[in-house]
Each structure stands twice: as structure tokens, then as C-alpha cells.
Amino acid sequence: RWSIAQLYDAAIHDAPHTQHVRYMTTLSGYVHWYLTGERVLGVGDASGMFPIDPKTHRFREDLLNQFNDLYHKEGYTQDVYDVLPKVLVAGEDAGYLTETGAKLIDPNQELQAGCPMCAPEGDAATGMVATKSVAPRTGNISAGTSIFSMIVLDHPLEKLYPEVDLVTTPAGDEVAMIHANNCTSDINAWMDLFAEVLDTMGAAYTKEDLFTRMFEKALEGDKELGHLLSYGYVSGEFITDVPPGYPLFIRSFESQFNLANVMKTHIFSAFSTLKIGIDLLKRNEALEIDSMIGHGGIFKTEGVAQSFLAAALESPVSVMQTASEGGAWGIAVLARYHVDHQGQKLSDYLDHHAFGDVEALVIEPKAEDVESFKQYIERFEAGLPLERQADTHFNS
Structure with a gap:
């Protein structure tokens, strides 16, 4: 929950960057985003960003709504549902390596795009x-x-x-x-x-x-x-x-x-x-x-x-x-x-x-x-x- 705590702390202290925040993720999620274009995160890593519902294995909706209410009271308009990544459990589709991602890994371009990617984890x-x-x-x-x-x-x-x-x-x-x-x-x-x-x-x-x-x-x-x-x-x-x-x-x-x-x-x-x-x-x-x-x-x-x-x-x-x-x-x-x-x-x-x-x-x-x-x-x-x-x- 360090990620969401930092965002709320920035909001209540009027940090100038807060109004520009559009997406938050972990390091593994950031690398995965660059390689696949997908804003997703494995549930293990995601559990460190925001509390997880043990039944749905997704972020707890009651707390997401509660955060939105508090965040909007501070004058910000972003929706936390859009700011946080989509949560995936092991085995779920997390996207494919894109042409851009393949070039980032292999500038010589011998690595081909298209391989399936698992959900990123920490x-x-x-x-x-x-x-x-x-x-x-x-x-x-x-x-x-x-x-x-x-x-x-x-x-x-x-x-x-x-x-x-x-x-x-x-x-x-x-x-x-x-x-x-x-x-x-x-x-x-x-x-x-x-x-x-x-x-x-x-x-x-x-x-x-x-x-x-x-x-x-x-x-x-x-x-x-x-x-x-x-x-x-x-x-x-x-x-x-x-x-x-x-x-x-x-x-x-x-x-x-x-x-x-x-x-x-x-x-x-x-x-x-x-x-x-x-x-x-x-x-x-x-x-x-x-x-x-x-x-x-x-x-x-x-x-x-x-x-x-x-x-x-x-x-x-x-x-x-x-x-x-x-x-x-x-x-x-x-x-x-x-x-x-x-x-x-x-x-x-x-x-x-x-x-x-x-x-x-x-x-x-x-x-x-x-x-x-x-x-x-x-x-x-x-x-x-x-x-x-x-x-x-x-x-x-």
C-alpha cells in the first residue's frame, strides 16, 4: 500500500505533480508496460500498491471508492480505477511482446515480437x-x-x-x-x-x-x-x-x-x-x-x-x-x-x-x-x- 499512500500524501500536501498523475505502477509493471503496452500487474506485486480482495483477487472496490471520495475532496479529478494497473493472477493473459519491446531488449533486432508475456511480479x-x-x-x-x-x-x-x-x-x-x-x-x-x-x-x-x-x-x-x-x-x-x-x-x-x-x-x-x-x-x-x-x-x-x-x-x-x-x-x-x-x-x-x-x-x-x-x-x-x-x- 506504499504507492497509494504516497499518492494521497502528495494530494493532501498539494505536491505540484499530483494533478498530472495518470498512471502508477511498480518497477516490474513499468518494464512490462514498455515491452507490451499493457498496463497490468501481477497480484503479488499489486498487493503492495493497494489492498487486494481475497475473493476476487482484484483491488478492493470498497476501498477504491473510498479513496476516490477522499481524493476528489482535495480537488483532484483523476479516477483511481484509471491510475492503478489492472490486476492479474498467474496464468492470465498479460499481453505479448511488441515490436517496440523487442527492439528495447535487442537493438540488433534478432529477437522477434509476438511471444506471450506472463503477469509481471516483484x-x-x-x-x-x-x-x-x-x-x-x-x-x-x-x-x-x-x-x-x-x-x-x-x-x-x-x-x-x-x-x-x-x-x-x-x-x-x-x-x-x-x-x-x-x-x-x-x-x-x-x-x-x-x-x-x-x-x-x-x-x-x-x-x-x-x-x-x-x-x-x-x-x-x-x-x-x-x-x-x-x-x-x-x-x-x-x-x-x-x-x-x-x-x-x-x-x-x-x-x-x-x-x-x-x-x-x-x-x-x-x-x-x-x-x-x-x-x-x-x-x-x-x-x-x-x-x-x-x-x-x-x-x-x-x-x-x-x-x-x-x-x-x-x-x-x-x-x-x-x-x-x-x-x-x-x-x-x-x-x-x-x-x-x-x-x-x-x-x-x-x-x-x-x-x-x-x-x-x-x-x-x-x-x-x-x-x-x-x-x-x-x-x-x-x-x-x-x-x-x-x-x-x-x-x-
């Missing part, structure tokens, strides 16, 4: 396709410098949550998107410290081997993680109400301060803020997750971060060979689905065609790890007042 929707996370009660987690989850809902949310952004799959099913600003940055800083120790000692190692050995060591950590606590907050977090971030590592003189517990604590911490956001929906909305796909560098060491994430979510977590392919591969799959689907649901098409032979490592949550993560989250939430005060006391 990286969130194509990422869901690339990880086969489009069926209800499935989802994916992308973990890097930041971390976010996309969970396909099997029923509408009853309440509004500032921590949760509602988008859709390319097929139009509602998705709860939860984003945390911090994930692996603090872990990387500790790895740099460990590397400096090895360099000082003159030890021979590779960075990949260092990460692998340190992550594998985390599996030896005890159930209580040595009573250690880490906040890898190099930036602020909306979910936990931490405006500026300040990385903290906390222990008492009685803590079991060893390498295994340190590494386990850091990995648990990387997933903690996201878990708090997901647990909010589990408590209040009966959110259920049958399976999740993890992708990102933190999962490179087989079975470590993946098993801890399974414990955090209390659901199976898979890491697939195609998870590193990303959005470019996802939109290619959508394009193939557009010409091949023959009425088949997108989720079924992915199961039987795009991912039929793809191998995946699936890890089920272990009861002792689930309990361990619950205990850690209690300490994590109890210590948040310290994290909130850290920047005030040390950077003021």
Missing part, C-alpha cells in the same frame, strides 16, 4: 515461486543481513497488526509477511574476530571452513545455551520496539561461557525477533505452518541453522537445491506456467513440474530444541529493556 512473489511456497500453510524464510518470512494463510486475519504486512502469492492467496532488520550481521562480526585470532596464531584456514566448524560447534551447546544472551541488533527493530540498534552480549559469572554455547546463542538470536512476530500470529490468529523453506547463507552448513529454525517455528524446515536461484528463476517458472498450465493450479504445477525432481533436506523440530528455544525467547524478551536503553546510555 521479488517477493517470484521468491515464493522459487521456493515452492505458494500453497496455504506453507512459507519461506529468507535469511541474510535481514530476515523475513512469507507465510501463505489458510484464513483471513481478524485483526490488523503493524508488525505484519499482508501481500499475496502470484495466485492471489493472502500471505503474512514478517520482516526483521537484523539476522547475520553480528554473527559475521564475531566470525571476523575468530578469524583475527587464527591470523594472529598463523593458522591456515579458509573462511568457508571457519564458518562450517563454528556452526557445527553450535550443535554441542547445552539446552540452556549456558544462560548466555545475545542481541545482534546492528540496527533498530520495529517488532521488538527497539528504535536504534546496539549489539549486546550478556553473561553472568555462573554462565557456561564456551564456544559451543556462544555460537548456539548467536544463531538462536538471529531467529528470535522473527519468531516473536510469527508467535504473535500463532497466539492471536491460530496461524498454522505445515512446512517452511529456508534460503540464505546461514543455511549453508547442513543441518545447523536449519534445525534451530525448525525448533523456533515448531514446524519442518526444508532447504532446497533451487533456493539459491532467486527471483529470476521464479519469474521464468511463472512464464512457463503461463503457457503450460492448462487450468492446473499454480501450487500443483510447481509440485509436479518445476520441483518434481528437486532434492531437499527436510528437518523436523526436536522436542528438546523446541523447549530450549522457548526458554531462550523468555530470556530474550525479558532482556529487551536493556537493549532499548543501551543506545541512550552509550551513544548519547
Whole structure:
């Protein structure tokens, strides 16, 4: 809804360009418009422009009419129905590559016009396709410098949550998107410290081997993680109400301060803020997750971060060979689905065609790890007042 919010903000502040606005779209929609001449947008990307009706998979007409009333009261005459693109779900006709579009792609004019085009989508929707996370009660987690989850809902949310952004799959099913600003940055800083120790000692190692050995060591950590606590907050977090971030590592003189517990604590911490956001929906909305796909560098060491994430979510977590392919591969799959689907649901098409032979490592949550993560989250939430005060006391 960022797009429509910007337009309304421009209207109430009398921005000079507002009266000239005739069409708004996303980057993917803009490129598609140039290539095909069609003002259309995939429902996943469109859900970030304006709220989607989960039944019709189009923009909500009641809210379109409401916006028109407010917009016209500000003295503007455009109709929002004309300003926004037409919404399409995966498989619907989105136009054909024009002669002009072909020349834009290939100035040598070897590429011919006329090929069918699928509905344009952004990286969130194509990422869901690339990880086969489009069926209800499935989802994916992308973990890097930041971390976010996309969970396909099997029923509408009853309440509004500032921590949760509602988008859709390319097929139009509602998705709860939860984003945390911090994930692996603090872990990387500790790895740099460990590397400096090895360099000082003159030890021979590779960075990949260092990460692998340190992550594998985390599996030896005890159930209580040595009573250690880490906040890898190099930036602020909306979910936990931490405006500026300040990385903290906390222990008492009685803590079991060893390498295994340190590494386990850091990995648990990387997933903690996201878990708090997901647990909010589990408590209040009966959110259920049958399976999740993890992708990102933190999962490179087989079975470590993946098993801890399974414990955090209390659901199976898979890491697939195609998870590193990303959005470019996802939109290619959508394009193939557009010409091949023959009425088949997108989720079924992915199961039987795009991912039929793809191998995946699936890890089920272990009861002792689930309990361990619950205990850690209690300490994590109890210590948040310290994290909130850290920047005030040390950077003021």
C-alpha cells in the first residue's frame, strides 16, 4: 500500500505533480508496460500498491471508492480505477511482446515480437515461486543481513497488526509477511574476530571452513545455551520496539561461557525477533505452518541453522537445491506456467513440474530444541529493556 499512500500524501500536501498523475505502477509493471503496452500487474506485486480482495483477487472496490471520495475532496479529478494497473493472477493473459519491446531488449533486432508475456511480479512473489511456497500453510524464510518470512494463510486475519504486512502469492492467496532488520550481521562480526585470532596464531584456514566448524560447534551447546544472551541488533527493530540498534552480549559469572554455547546463542538470536512476530500470529490468529523453506547463507552448513529454525517455528524446515536461484528463476517458472498450465493450479504445477525432481533436506523440530528455544525467547524478551536503553546510555 506504499504507492497509494504516497499518492494521497502528495494530494493532501498539494505536491505540484499530483494533478498530472495518470498512471502508477511498480518497477516490474513499468518494464512490462514498455515491452507490451499493457498496463497490468501481477497480484503479488499489486498487493503492495493497494489492498487486494481475497475473493476476487482484484483491488478492493470498497476501498477504491473510498479513496476516490477522499481524493476528489482535495480537488483532484483523476479516477483511481484509471491510475492503478489492472490486476492479474498467474496464468492470465498479460499481453505479448511488441515490436517496440523487442527492439528495447535487442537493438540488433534478432529477437522477434509476438511471444506471450506472463503477469509481471516483484521479488517477493517470484521468491515464493522459487521456493515452492505458494500453497496455504506453507512459507519461506529468507535469511541474510535481514530476515523475513512469507507465510501463505489458510484464513483471513481478524485483526490488523503493524508488525505484519499482508501481500499475496502470484495466485492471489493472502500471505503474512514478517520482516526483521537484523539476522547475520553480528554473527559475521564475531566470525571476523575468530578469524583475527587464527591470523594472529598463523593458522591456515579458509573462511568457508571457519564458518562450517563454528556452526557445527553450535550443535554441542547445552539446552540452556549456558544462560548466555545475545542481541545482534546492528540496527533498530520495529517488532521488538527497539528504535536504534546496539549489539549486546550478556553473561553472568555462573554462565557456561564456551564456544559451543556462544555460537548456539548467536544463531538462536538471529531467529528470535522473527519468531516473536510469527508467535504473535500463532497466539492471536491460530496461524498454522505445515512446512517452511529456508534460503540464505546461514543455511549453508547442513543441518545447523536449519534445525534451530525448525525448533523456533515448531514446524519442518526444508532447504532446497533451487533456493539459491532467486527471483529470476521464479519469474521464468511463472512464464512457463503461463503457457503450460492448462487450468492446473499454480501450487500443483510447481509440485509436479518445476520441483518434481528437486532434492531437499527436510528437518523436523526436536522436542528438546523446541523447549530450549522457548526458554531462550523468555530470556530474550525479558532482556529487551536493556537493549532499548543501551543506545541512550552509550551513544548519547
